[in-house]
Amino acid sequence: MGSFLNVCIYRIPRNESLLFPQSHCPNCQNPIKIWDNIPLLSYLILKGRCRVCKNKISIIYPFTELLTGILYFALFIKFGLSLRFFLSIFFVSSLIIIGFIDLKHKIIPNRLIIPLIIASFIFLILLFLGKKSGVLPLVGNQKPVYSIYGFLAAGGFLLIIAMIKEGGMGGGDIKLAGFMGIFLGFYVGIALFIGFIVGGITGIFLIILNKKTRKDLIPFGPYLCFGSLISIFWGQKILELYLRTTGL
Numbered sequence: 001m002g003s004f005l006n007v008c009i010y011r012i013p014r015n016e017s018l019l020f021p022q023s024h025c026p027n028c029q030n031p032i033k034i035w036d037n038i039p040l041l042s043y044l045i046l047k048g049r050c051r052v053c054k055n056k057i058s059i060i061y062p063f064t065e066l067l068t069g070i071l072y073f074a075l076f077i078k079f080g081l082s083l084r085f086f087l088s089i090f091f092v093s094s095l096i097i098i099g100f101i102d103l104k105h106k107i108i109p110n111r112l113i114i115p116l117i118i119a120s121f122i123f124l125i126l127l128f129l130g131k132k133s134g135v136l137p138l139v140g141n142q143k144p145v146y147s148i149y150g151f152l153a154a155g156g157f158l159l160i161i162a163m164i165k166e167g168g169m170g171g172g173d174i175k176l177a178g179f180m181g182i183f184l185g186f187y188v189g190i191a192l193f194i195g196f197i198v199g200g201i202t203g204i205f206l207i208i209l210n211k212k213t214r215k216d217l218i219p220f221g222p223y224l225c226f227g228s229l230i231s232i233f234w235g236q237k238i239l240e241l242y243l244r245t246t247g248l
């Protein structure tokens with residue numbers, strides 16, 4: 001799956017088919033042999049270089065494969081072999097693809113995020129029809145309608161920011177926040193909060209280190225994805241901690 005997510009990350013922004021042609025070296029265009037395409041292992045054996053042209057292979061590829069493996073395993077530990085597990089796999093895989101594409105291309109393509117949102121609503125309807133609607137949102141015991149609330153509230157919140165602060169928030173970020181809301185329900189608030197804090201701190205550091213000026217576009221999507229991951233695993237704990245420390 002990690003390899004497949006890499007294919008998505010590479011090809012979706014380039015408008016290429018996900019199925020054809022088979023994987024090839026972006027430098028010399030030679031097809032990658034099946035035995036050179038084993039996740040993680042091939043990267044180590046080839047020492048991070050193409051077998052034919054010796055061009056360097058980005059460390060992002062094995063990193064994505066490793067991250068996917070670790071996250072899938074953690075989701076399995078959390079949810080067991082359940083409907084929630086498979087929905088969380090769909091959600092987390094989407095976050096990985098979106099996060100890395102936005103990091104590299106500074107865009108969340110509509111042809112990616114819109115089908116993902118439509119698919120999520122189809123899941124909601126199917127769960128409702130199958131009388132399994134407690135499965136979404138993924139975090140805690142929320143009523144199914146919180147998926148809709150989360151979608152509207154998170155998308156709406158970023159839409160308002162986008163209208164107040166021009167250039168601060170892209171249309172892709174707004175749709176991503178809505179997508180997150182479907183799976184997180186009201187815990188999307190924690191995801192947004194973490195995204196803003198971590199994104200803000202990183203932005204300040206990059207400006208201090210002179211890597212970026214205030215005018216540079218710092219993609220926000222990866223931070224939203226990061227916040228979502230934290231919320232799936234620790235959202236409830238963070239909320240409890242917050243309620244306890246504020247005495248609510």
Ligand SMILES: [Zn+2]
Pocket residue numbers: 025026027028029030050051052053054055
């Ligand atoms: Zn090559």
